[in-house]
Amino acid sequence: MKYAIITGASKGLGEAIAKRLIQEQIAVVSVSRTENEEIKSLAIKQGIDYKHLSCNLSLEKEVQEVFMEIAHCIFQKDPEEILLFNNAGVIDPIQKVGNLDQTPIISNIQVNLIAPILITNLFFNKAQLTNTKVTVVNVSSGAAIRSIEGWSVYCSSKAGLNMFTQTAALEQAELETSNKIIAFSPGVMDTNMQETIRSSSVEAFKDLEQFKEYKEKNMLLKADVVANALVDLVLSGEVESGKVYNIKDLLK
Template identity: 85%
Template sequence: MKYAIITGASKGLGEAITKRLIQEQIAVVSVSRTENEEIKRLAIESGIEYNHFSCNLSLEKEVQEVFMDIAHYIFQKDPKEILLFNNAGVIEPIQTIGNLDQTPVIRNIQVNLIAPILITNLFLSKAQLTNTKVTVINVSSGAAVRSFEGWSIYCSSKAGLNMFTETAAIEQTELKTNNKIIAFSPGVMDTKMQETIRSSTKEAFKDLEQFKEYKEKNMLLQADVVANALVDLILSGNVESGKVYNIKELLK
């Protein structure tokens, strides 16, 4: 049996990925602070094995405890493959350096970088003791390779996630495992994160008007379109471990 774990599954891209995986008859484990009742209903109606784990990814101890429980739950079923979508992310703080508050800075790094590292480390460690293949999908951003004034922390955490992905992939190849790990840049989507960006100030975020224009001119990608392209890639079996995929190349 194939299992998928999706962090940030309650909304946005995570919700869209989870719904598509349910359509594909893949057992899903949703991880978010609050459960998405529509996803739960869809899974039940589809007869899909489904479980939700509540977790605040900004709390290191909680991440360790919850994902140990998830690992125990899944590995005892001797799964053929685990798809691990490290999707959850936060954009805040949107602010220039010199005006940053400590708490949102730490939360950003915890959610965007530390949590994916800890979760990936745990599942690759457990996989060493089994015949289970683990495919890790780290949701990155174009901000990982392009600087935006006011986004120093977000850019840095996503750049770190890309480098972690590339390094982990090299190590898994060296160990001759079947595991694969990729990063995925989903483009500019019509999600709550974009609402957060548009509600910032010109002083904090120089490119504010450009992002407002994306919405006004209907230039934002829909989450389900992005999710379908990503899941199509993963299920194709043609994933190149260590690669940072961009939604633009998947929608050609």
């Protein structure tokens, strides 16, 4: 049996990934601060193994404890493959450097970069001991390779995530493991994160009007369209480890 662990499955892209994987008869472990009842009901209806664990990914101790528990449960089931989606992310703080508050800076890096590194490290470690294949998808952003004024912390965390992905992939290739790790840039999607962006101020975020226009002109991608393209790629067995995939290439 295949098992998927999805961070940030309560909303947005993570929710859409979870729903699609359940339809594909893949067991799902959802990790976020709140639980999505629709996912739970869908899993029960489809007779799929599903579990939600509450975790604040900005707190290192919680991340270590919760993911040790998940790894312990899953690896002992001798899974066919483990799919790990490091999807949870935060955009805040949206502000110019010089006016940033300290706490949101640290939370952003913890959720967007440190948690994915800690979790991937733990799962690759357990995979070595049990000979289980682990495929990691790190959800990145176009902001990883394009500077956006007001988003310095977010851009930095996602750039770091891309580099972590590429480096870990080189190591796994050198070790000749069956593990794969990719980054994925999902495009501009109609989720809560875009609401947060639209509620920022033009003083803090120069491109505010452009992002409001994306919504007004219906230019935002639907999370389920993005999730389906990503899951199709991951289940195709054609994943190229170390690659930073872009949704534009998958929807062609």
